[in-house]
Amino acid sequence: MSKPLKQIHLAAHFPGVNNTTVWSDPRAGSHIEFSSFVRFAQTAERAKFDFLFLAEGLRLREQGGSIYDLDVVGRPDTFTVLAALAAVTDRLGLTGTINSTFNEPYEVARQFASLDHLSGGRAAWNVVTSWDAFTGENFRRGGFLPQGERYSRAREFLATANELFDSWHGDEIIADRAAGAFLRDAEAGAFVHQGQHFDIHGRFNVPRSPQGRPVVFQAGDSDEGREFAAADADAIFSRYSGLEEGRAFYTDVKSRLARYGRRHDQLLILPAATFVLGDTDTEARELAHEVRRQQVSGATALKHLEFVWNRDLSAYDPDGPLPEIDPDVSEEHIARGRAQVRMYRDPLATARAWRELAAAHHWSIRDLVIETGNRQAFVGTPDTVARTIDDFVQSDASDGFILVPHITPGGLDEFADKVVPLLQERGVFRTEYEGTTLRDHLGLAHPDDARDERAAS
C-alpha cells in the first residue's frame, strides 16, 4: 500500500532586510508603506498560504564602523504591522519574530494574546534569542546576557509566557447582566513564576485567546536550537539545503520529539527557500543568474568578503582576484548586527578554500561570492518547481516551505498564479481553507485539546 500524500504547508516571508531582496529592480516597491504589506498578504491569502512571516532586527547593521547601506535598510514594527494586516485578511496566519532577550514575558504575552484575539486566532510567534551588547545599546537593560544563557532565558521566557496564556482557561467571562457577574472567578489570570531569569507574579490581564496560545516557531540550526524546537515549538524554520541534507535534518529533529513526549506530527519542519520561475528551465536558469548578479553587486561582493577577511577590502577590485593577505582573526569583528558573520568559524581555512576555488574556476571576487553565496532553491518552470517541492515534501525532507521572494511586494504573484494551481492539481495543497485559525491550517491541536489528551492518557 502506498503512503498517503502529505499535504504541503506554504508560507511567505515578506522581503526586507536581507541580501536576497533586490531593491534595484524597477519592479521593487516600498518595504515600509502599508500598501506593500497589504498587497503581499492578500496574494498569500489568495493562494491559500498558511501564513505570512515577518523577521525582526533591533539595531541597524554596521560594517567598518558605518551603517551598512547596500541592502534594504529599515523595517516597521512587527506587532503593529501584523495587527493592521489582520484587518485586511481573513484566514492568513500572522507570524512575527520577537526577541526573548530585549523584551519581558508579561508584555510579549499580552501582545501575542491581543494579536490572537484581534485576528480571530491567527497569531504565531517566532521565538529568537539575542545576547549581543551591540543590540543592547538600544535598550535600557543593555546587552547584559552572556551568550551561554540565551537559550536558557529563551526557554524560560516561553515557559513563562505559556503560564500567562494558561492563566485564563477560557470560561471565566460570563458577562451575566442580570446577576451582575462579569467574571466567574476573581482569580482569573492569577500567576506566579519563580525561576532563574524571571521572578514575577500577579494577574495576566488578557483573557484566553482563540488559539489558546499563539503557534510557536523556532529558527536556528544549532544543536541547542534543535533541542529547543523539539521541546517547545510547533514548527522549526531551517535553511534550504538540498534533498539529502533536508532529510537528515528532518530525521534528526523529528527523532528528538519522543524524549519530550511529543508525536512526530507535533513539530513541522519548514525551510526558508527562494525561487525563480521561467517559461522554460533554461530561461529560469538565466533569470536566476541575473537575479544573483542583482543581489551581489561589486560593492556587495567586497562587503561580503569582509565578513571572512575581517578587514577593510574597499581598495580591491571586485572583478579582480581574491586578496593574498590573510583574514584578521581578532575578536572584534568588522561587521556587526548580522547573523552571517558567525557562519565562518575558521576564517583562515575559508579564505584558503575560496582562493583555491577561485583559482580553479578563474573566478573574480564577485563571481566567487555569487557562486558560493545563497543559492536559489527552486529554479525552473512552474511545473519543475511544483514537482520539486512536492518531491521534497513527500520524501520527508520537509513539511513545506517558507518562500522568500526577491521582489517587494509583487514577488509572490507569479508563484501564486502558476505554481500553486499545479500543487493543487497534484492534490498536495489546499484549494480552500478548511479552518479559520492558524492551528487549523497547520494541523496542530488546540492547546486545550492537547491538555485533555494528556490528562486522558
Added chain:
Amino acid sequence: MSPTPSAPLHLAVALDGTGWHPASWREPVSRPGDLFTAGYWADLVAEAERGLLDLVTVEDGLGPQSSHLLDPDERTDQVRGRLDAVLIAARVAPLTRHIGLVPTVVATHTEPFHISKAIATLDHVSSGRAGLRVQISARPNEAAHFGRRVVPRIDAYDSPAAQEVLTDLFDEAADHVEVVRRLWDSWEDDAEIRDVATGRFIDRDKLHYIDFQGRFFSVRGPSITPRPPQGQPIVSALAHRTVPYRLVARQADLGYVIPHDAGQARAIVAEVRAEQQAAGRAEEFLHLFGDLVVFLDDDPAEAAARRDRLDTLAGQPYISDARIFTGTPAQLADLLEDLRAGGLTGFRLRPAVLGHDLPAITRGLVPELQRRGVFRHAYEADTLRGLLGLPRPAHRYTTATA
C-alpha cells in the same frame, strides 16, 4: 502659544471597555461579550469617525482594572481584562480614513525603542494619524508583573515621599518620550535614496545616532523604522497637578486636563503655559483639552435617571477625577463653550456608556456644535497633525547642505 478665539473646537473620545461607568457593561446597549473582538473596536472607532471627531484615545494598563487607585481588587462585578491598546489602534487603522488613533503607552515598564517603532509604524499603517498617550504606573502589582523594579507604595498623595516617587516616574516618562521623539527623527525624510549607480539603498549621512544618556535610559539609535509620515506623531498625556503638568509642558503636543469650571480651566491653563515657558517651549503650539465624563440624553431627567440606575447597580455613586456631566447635548455644548473660554482648545469626552453616549456625542452633540459654528462639517485634513492644526515639524538632525 495660545489659540486664537475663532479657532474651531477639537473633540476627542476616550474609549475604555464598555464605557467609563463601572456598571456600564450591564446596560442592554453594551456588548460586554464582544470586548475582546476586533469588530467591537472597529464599530466604536467608525462611529467616532462618523462624528468627525479629531481622535480617539484607547485606555490601557499592565494589570487588571481595579476599583482602587493603586491596588488590585477581587471584584467580579466589573469588566476586567483588556487588549493591548497599540494593537487595537493598528487593527482599526486600515478600516478608517481620517480619525486620529491615540493608544495609551505605559512608560514605566516599556522600552522607548519598542514604543518608538510601534507608534512610527502605527503612523505608517494609518497614513499619518498616529499618536500616543503616555502614562506612568505607580502600582506595585504592575511592577511585580515585570519583576525588574519595585515601585514604592504611595499611601498619601501629598506626602513628600509620594511626591518624590511620582516626580521620578514622571521624569522617567519625560525621558522616555524624549528618546521616542529622537528616534522618530533619527531618519531624515529623504534618507532612502536607492542609488543604483553606487549600490546604496540609503544615504547613511541622513541617519543619526541619538546617543541619549540620562538617569533612566541610554539609547544609541538610530531607529530601525524610517521617519513616520507625520514626522512626529502626536504625544499626549493626562495631567492632574503640577508634576504631570510639567510632563505635558515639556514633552506633549496635547494635554488632557480636568477642570470642573471655567475658573479652574483658566487657572490650569495658566499653570501649564507657565511650565511651558519654563521648559523653553513657549512658542510651540500645545493643545489643552478638558476631560469630562458624559451621560447624554435628549431629556435631562433621563440622563440623571440612567446615572442613578448605574450607580445602584454598582452599589455606590460613581466618582471620577473628571467632572461628570449629566444632561442634554445642548446643555453639554453650553458647558463646553463656557469651559473653553478658560483657554482650552478642545475636549476629550469619556462616555459613561459607550454604546449609548458615543452615538449621543456623534449624533447629538456634534450637530449642536456645528449649528453653533464651532465644529467642522467635514474632515479638512488626512493627518492627525492636520486635524489639530499642527505643522509637520522640522527634523532636528537635518544635515546642513551647502
